[in-house]
Amino acid sequence: MRGPKRSRVDTETERDDQAEEQVWCRETGLTGAGRGILAQEVGSETETIDEELGFAAGAELTEVRAKMNKTLRAEYFASEREWSKGIVKTRQGLELWKRVGGIRSQKMLETLYRFRDTYYLVILVIAVPMNTVAIAILSRGKCGLSTCTTRYLVAMAAADLTAVVTAFFARIEYYSSGSFLETYPLCSIIFVLQCASRDCSVWLTVTFTFDRFVAICCQKLKASYCTGRTAALVLVNTCTIMCLKNIPFYFIYNPREIIDGVLWICKFNTDYYTEHQWVSFDQFDKSLTPLIPFALILILNALTVRHILAASRVRKGLRGQRKGENCSDSAMDSRRRSAILLFTISGSFIILWLATVVNFFTYNVGGTDPNNYTDSEFILLELGYMLQNLCLCTNTFIYGVTQSKFREQFIAAVKWPVITIVHLIRRQSN
Incomplete structure (x- = not known):
């Protein structure tokens, strides 16, 4: 059975998020395992926000979730960029980076x-x-x-x-x-x-x-x-x-x-x-x-x-034919x-x-x-x-x-x- 039809806006938002995540992963070396953990982190955050706001399922919730998802990703990417440049070195930041770093320590x-x-x-x-x-x-x-x-x-x-x-x-x-x-x-x-x-x-x-x-x-x-x-x-x-x-x-x-x-x-x-x-x-x-x-x-x-x-x-071969001559070449x-x-x-x-x-x-x-x-x-x-x-x-x-x-x-x-x-x-x- 097919699920509810997704709007063009939702599809474009998800595609933009995925493209932005892919570019950031190329720049910082985030592995596939790390991206999975990142998705779980962002997903759990958005679910908590949904429960606190008490929205029912529907277009309005989808829109809010998309906005929060994009905001969380942007904040996360920004903080990890800062850490990778050696500026942010908090214990929480180090642990989070280690978790999403995949096989790279x-x-x-x-x-x-x-x-x-x-x-x-x-x-x-x-x-x-x-x-x-x-x-x-x-x-x-x-x-x-x-x-x-x-x-x-x-x-x-x-x-x-x-x-x-x-x-x-x-x-x-x-x-x-x-x-x-x-x-x-x-x-x-x-x-x-x-x-x-x-x-x-x-x-x-x-x-x-x-x-x-x-x-x-x-x-x-x-x-x-x-x-x-x-x-x-x-x-x-x-x-x-x-x-x-x-x-x-x-x-x-x-x-x-x-x-x-x-x-x-x-x-x-x-x-x-x-x-x-x-x-x-x-x-x-x-x-x-x-x-x-x-x-x-x-x-x-x-x-x-x-x-x-x-x-x-x-x-x-030519110089060998001139025996006795010490000529420079x-x-x-x-x-x-x-x-x-x-x-x-x-x-x-x-x-x-x-x-x-x-x-x-x-x-x-x-x-x-x-x-x-x-x-x-x-x-x-x-x-x-x-x-x-x-x-x-x-x-x-x-x-x-x-x-x-x-x-x-x-x-x-x-x-x-x-x-x-x-x-x-x-x-x-x-």
């Missing part, structure tokens, strides 16, 4: 979030000055690198610096309350810039890898492609495309409230996970970064290694230096983005629901995010290790303020 989550916050702060402190120094040194053109290589490296450092800064503002917006960063549409713009800078950083690594592939493996194309002008065109087009691609992210947020005529707090649009257009865009975004770049870098590096090994065998030395720079940058990218790629296949191919992740899967997800940020500050260290002239310029840049201060002190003393 409260202690593990608390330790992970504290480590993550400290980790991001360390990355910020390291990445900003290192990328700034790299841009300053490489822009001078005294590192013994070609013009096209220098432009790629400068652009990569600038993209990494932008990604770090936008991520920093995004975290300030998350942790601060009432700051101007929470105003709409500024909070939405910050998110778009964060995504665009991330994509630029990734795809500039791909363009640099392709440029070195052409320089090493395609001698006929090298003269026309590996030039400063071509590098500038490639960089401008790549960054423009990545920025245009991320514009739709601006529309996945709506203002949550209006205070004194000012729009505040970006509220995530739950249609992103339900509407066909948004779901397709989400799949396109995840494929474009990092799946396709990861595959391209692996393929280009494999082809480059094969070409270098083949060319090395041929050159060794400058072309091979140049290729070796170029290959070392290429493989260290590409290898660093592959290693640091590997966890994100594995999570991509776990979610999209394996069909695992993020709301039901196990402890290890949840840690892998967070590890992927942390390693992505580590990738933003490794290139400067790579330049210092692989490029002797860059090291000289870096040491000179470090010594310059010290020498300047010493000269000023001597002048004042005299």
